[in-house]
Amino acid sequence: MEWFRKAKSGIGTLIKKDTPADLWVKCDGCKEVLYRKELAQHLHVCDHCGHHFRIGAAEYVRILVDAGTWFPMDTTLRSVDPLKFVAKKKYKDSIQEAEKKTGAASGVLSGTGKIEGRPVALGVMDFRFIGGSMGSVEGEKIARVFRKALRDKVPAIIVSASGGARMQEGVLSLMQMASTSAEIARMRDAGLPFLSILTNPTMGGVTASFAMLGDVHIAEPGSLIGFAGERVIRETIRQQLPPGFQRAEFLLEKGFVDLIAPRPELKATVARVLGHLYPG
Amino acid sequence: MPVPKGPHLEFEQPVVELAMKIEDLLKTGTITDSDVKSLQGKKEALQKKISAKLTSWNRIELARRAGRPFTLDYVKSIFTDFVELHGDRRFGDDPAMVCGLARLGDQSVMIVGQQKGRDTKESIRRNFGMANPEGYRKALRCMIMAEKFGLPVISFIDTPGAFPGLGAEERGQGEAIAVNLMEMAVLRVPILAVVIGEGASGGALGIGVGDRLLMLENAWYGVISPESCSAILWGDSSKKQELSGTMKITADDLKALGVIDRIVPEPLGGAHWDPEAMYETLGAVLREEIAKLQGVNIDALLRKRAEKYAAMAKFAEK
Numbered sequence: 157m158e159w160f161r162k163a164k165s166g167i168g169t170l171i172k173k174d175t176p177a178d179l180w181v182k183c184d185g186c187k188e189v190l191y192r193k194e195l196a197q198h199l200h201v202c203d204h205c206g207h208h209f210r211i212g213a214a215e216y217v218r219i220l221v222d223a224g225t226w227f228p229m230d231t232t233l234r235s236v237d238p239l240k241f242v243a244k245k246k247y248k249d250s251i252q253e254a255e256k257k258t259g260a261a262s263g264v265l266s267g268t269g270k271i272e273g274r275p276v277a278l279g280v281m282d283f284r285f286i287g288g289s290m291g292s293v294e295g296e297k298i299a300r301v302f303r304k305a306l307r308d309k310v311p312a313i314i315v316s317a318s319g320g321a322r323m324q325e326g327v328l329s330l331m332q333m334a335s336t337s338a339e340i341a342r343m344r345d346a347g348l349p350f351l352s353i354l355t356n357p358t359m360g361g362v363t364a365s366f367a368m369l370g371d372v373h374i375a376e377p378g379s380l381i382g383f384a385g386e387r388v389i390r391e392t393i394r395q396q397l398p399p400g401f402q403r404a405e406f407l408l409e410k411g412f413v414d415l416i417a418p419r420p421e422l423k424a425t426v427a428r429v430l431g432h433l434y435p436g
Numbered sequence: 437m438p439v440p441k442g443p444h445l446e447f448e449q450p451v452v453e454l455a456m457k458i459e460d461l462l463k464t465g466t467i468t469d470s471d472v473k474s475l476q477g478k479k480e481a482l483q484k485k486i487s488a489k490l491t492s493w494n495r496i497e498l499a500r501r502a503g504r505p506f507t508l509d510y511v512k513s514i515f516t517d518f519v520e521l522h523g524d525r526r527f528g529d530d531p532a533m534v535c536g537l538a539r540l541g542d543q544s545v546m547i548v549g550q551q552k553g554r555d556t557k558e559s560i561r562r563n564f565g566m567a568n569p570e571g572y573r574k575a576l577r578c579m580i581m582a583e584k585f586g587l588p589v590i591s592f593i594d595t596p597g598a599f600p601g602l603g604a605e606e607r608g609q610g611e612a613i614a615v616n617l618m619e620m621a622v623l624r625v626p627i628l629a630v631v632i633g634e635g636a637s638g639g640a641l642g643i644g645v646g647d648r649l650l651m652l653e654n655a656w657y658g659v660i661s662p663e664s665c666s667a668i669l670w671g672d673s674s675k676k677q678e679l680s681g682t683m684k685i686t687a688d689d690l691k692a693l694g695v696i697d698r699i700v701p702e703p704l705g706g707a708h709w710d711p712e713a714m715y716e717t718l719g720a721v722l723r724e725e726i727a728k729l730q731g732v733n734i735d736a737l738l739r740k741r742a743e744k745y746a747a748m749a750k751f752a753e754k
């Protein structure tokens with residue numbers, strides 16, 4: 157779970173750097189200074205090096221879902237503090253800060269909508285909400301995406317961006333791995349597609365549950381995807397990790413993602429796969 | 437019974453000293469039966485007093501203590517006719533995960549479980565109970581075989597985590613665990629899991645989904661070890677003791693949270709003080725639990741299994 161720290165300082169954050177106001181950003185990939193407006197038009201992908209800046213859940217919905225077709229669900233579900241967890245910080249305070257920062261009540265935005273005219277149930281994790289970690293609410297909302305897909309007989313799509321299970325909810329967050337994975341078995345029985353979209357980062361308990369159970373795994377270029385965090389692995393094996401380790405391209409090579417789709421091609425790719433699996 | 441071998445834990449030191457004194461006196465034969473009885477009584481009273489005051493961290497120490505029974509110890513003592521099954525038919529055999537057929541009373545069952553080693557050589561061979569993807573895939577292969585032949589699955593959980601290694605990542609540790617979670621959710625035979633020592637994170641859950649989850653009195657189960665949690669928050673493991681309380685990882689905590697179904701009591705002082713008694717207790721519990729599960733219609737059992745995990749989320753609506 158230590159990608160927390162890494163992700164904070166790592167790739168994909170929009171940083172301001174002695175440029176007037178918020179007009180310019182520096183690319184973490186190539187250090188090029190980019191005009192923010194233009195970057196947004198390019199779906200937050202650097203047009204010099206192809207670096208994918210991190211974006212929030214609402215932006216993925218805008219990118220994937222046909223305009224005017226989105227109906228959010230379960231927006232009132234909120235985290236509680238079942239363990240009364242106080243460590244370096246009170247869990248309650250972390251939740252409040254995350255709510256303030258994202259304007260959302262949880263780390264998953266979910267709903268129904270259409271992708272190039274095809275109805276789907278969609279859940280998107282938001283890394284800005286406590287590192288996209290999966291607590292009870294997040295697990296519940298993802299499980300409900302599958303249940304909605306089963307009820308409506310439509311495909312399910314989850315966009316993952318997560319450090320893994322949320323340790324502040326202890327074993328209850330671990331149990332979300334089981335409850336979300338169970339629903340995917342029912343999707344299989346019902347013959348409904350589940351497309352798992354892996355973005356930067358998809359780690360720990362999310363990789364070890366629903367994110368790796370898709371009929372098709374579509375990764376964004378350069379995304380960090382894995383089970384154990386880099387520090388833990390380094391400390392365990394006491395050697396440097398090869399370049400590109402746990403990146404989307406590494407997983408493609410090892411056989412754990414089906415394809416890598418740059419963000420501007422994501423929607424069309426999803427639609428094409430659904431067109432084959434579930435022409436409807 | 438003999439005093440368990442060391443290294444002893446700090447809080448059990450007074451009991452160890454008293455127990456050794458009793459042993460010495462018995463050896464020299466200079467003590468009357470009634471004196472032995474009174475000293476034994478004193479020792480038990482001391483053990484009860486210590487047990488009542490165990491912290492969450494103490495439980496973790498007990499769960500990891502040398503001399504604590506491992507999966508194969510239970511298998512050999514509680515079951516008969518064990519036939520170990522090796523390999524995942526994909527990559528290799530993972531000695532950190534043992535699987536096999538065995539008989540519990542008259543009932544054939546499929547066993548899966550993590551296995552630690554007693555000495556350094558064996559510990560290394562068993563990778564300290566940290567399974568690789570092929571371990572999880574072996575367990576799954578065996579569980580699917582169990583489904584085919586209608587055998588209940590008994591899972592012994594004892595792991596400090598799934599192995600965080602280069603090869604494990606290359607071979608899809610996350611995917612291996614994920615598939616197990618999905619398949620175990622719908623496996624059409626009863627699954628009984630028991631945390632016998634350490635139950636760390638996805639590595640434990642990867643063989644831990646089922647109808648009934650039991651936990652030995654001094655086992656621990658959680659999303660992350662207190663050391664790792666401390667390392668994430670503070671950069672080192674210095675806060676592990678207080679965090680182990682915060683994180684709610686003991687059998688009592690998890691029973692209160694509704695995550696486990698039953699706590700299996702250990703002999704006074706912990707399983708390592710009297711392994712034979714531990715085997716007897718757990719054996720009786722397993723026979724009782726399996727008989728109960730065998731009596732339930734499988735569709736009803738699967739419905740209950742689904743409801744159980746669906747109800748684990750704790751949240752508010754506003």
Ligand SMILES: [Zn+2]
Binds near residue numbers: 184204
């Ligand atoms: Zn760039």
